[in-house]
């Protein structure tokens with residue numbers, strides 16, 4: 001049985017799964033932490049990848065590998081393949097003013113017109129997360145660095161390039177071939193200079209170098225080649241993966257993490273994934289994206305040729321990390337505390353903008369606790385308010401998806417914080433829907449592994465479809481709507 005590897009180079013860590021290409025059975029896995037922060041030298045991702053690969057027992061025996069990863073991060077390379085400055089990540093908000101400038105410029109001075117034009121062309125109204133705003137920030141704040149940019153990549157593109165053996169001459173076997181950079185539609189669709197629906201039957205789309213020029217001030221830079229969903233982007237260097245495989249392990253196009261999760265879960269129209277990692281994401285696959293000029297919904301691409309519609313918050317699992325820190329509680333204790341307080345926490349409401357916010361677009365906001373009284377000054381009330389506040393932000397995202405006529409039939413709860421029993425139960429109350437919790441797993445890495453198996457199958461039999469792997473549901477909870485939770489939240493959300 002051939003083996004394939006899937007990688008998730010996420011915000012907080014690198015996770016690797018090795019799976020049987022035919023059945024999808026998990027064979028081995030590993031993970032390693034990334035440093036904290038919203039700007040990080042990509043070498044940390046490379047180090048974590050190698051540590052996770054060691055923990056997974058090495059990758060010598062895999063026949064294909066693919067990388068999913070946190071979206072949007074700006075990896076600026078010079079002509080020698082060196083990283084010019086630390087990568088600005090999706091959750092770095094310093095480029096919020098640059099986003100506003102770009103919106104006004106495309107709208108000839110009018111914000112509403114500009115917002116709609118960005119949505120029409122790229123699927124998204126610009127916010128600080130999107131790569132193009134970071135390039136504009138670089139142009140304005142660090143012009144010397146901007147002048148050195150010879151290529152712009154995203155976290156997953158860059159890691160795939162390193163796995164193929166490329167990089168600076170003194171630290172890679174194949175050297176700095178910038179034309180060897182590859183990506184896929186899903187991640188390209190989060191840059192702000194790519195139109196996923198342009199031409200080509202919707203499979204490859206097209207870069208919009210006119211928009212890149214608007215951001216960086218010039219467009220004479222290499223951009224990763226956008227591969228079709230099961231097209232190989234080269235082979236892994238034998239020192240890294242697939243040393244025992246004839247010709248080396250194929251490298252898949254990779255994916256943005258949310259598209260990776262959709263592939264790992266086998267999502268169909270009607271399925272909604274709610275991911276509670278560093279980011280909170282409500283997402284759905286659809287045949288074509290819409291263009292939401294309000295900015296609540298990003299119309300990205302998925303990893304199969306469809307669209308991926310999503311609402312993303314900056315504040316998810318780390319809101320609970322903050323609650324644990326305030327309360328000195330373990331994950332289990334936090335969950336028990338939250339479940340010991342009533343729905344609505346007797347009026348104690350957290351608006352959870354602890355790191356600013358992206359949806360709604362409030363990059364400079366801070367979190368606020370409302371309804372503090374003697375009776376609500378208990379550990380239980382505080383724990384519950386943090387869980388409810390985190391989920392209310394995502395419920396607004398679900399409403400925004402519905403407003404785009406996205407069908408909602410099944411909600412799948414995934415990501416690190418989905419493991420909390422309190423989060424699962426409160427989710428049935430806040431969303432007012434039945435909730436399915438898949439078996440605990442690394443769904444982004446699984447999606448990348450499924451893509452790797454698809455690339456392998458296509459190499460043997462052109463036109464082969466993605467392998468049918470099943471994602472088992474561990475727990476299904478009935479809907480238990482408690483409208484009071486969202487009513488209280490809606491009453492204070494805009495007071496920040």
Ligand SMILES: Nc1ncnc2c1ncn2[C@@H]1O[C@H](COP(=O)(O)OP(=O)(O)O)[C@@H](O)[C@H]1O
Nearest residue numbers: 010011012013277278317331415416417419420
């Ligand atoms: N049982 C749990 N309850 C609440 N939060 C959890 C639990 N297990 C993990 N987490 C949180 O999940 C987050 C990591 O989730 P993950 O989906 O891997 O994030 P990312 O993909 O952004 O790196 C961390 O903030 C961690 O504290």
Ligand SMILES: O=C(CO)[C@@H](O)[C@H](O)COP(=O)(O)O
Nearest residue numbers: 010011070071090277278279
């Ligand atoms: O910005 C987005 C999507 O638009 C985030 O979803 C990032 O892709 C980070 O994901 P996590 O590391 O939080 O899973």
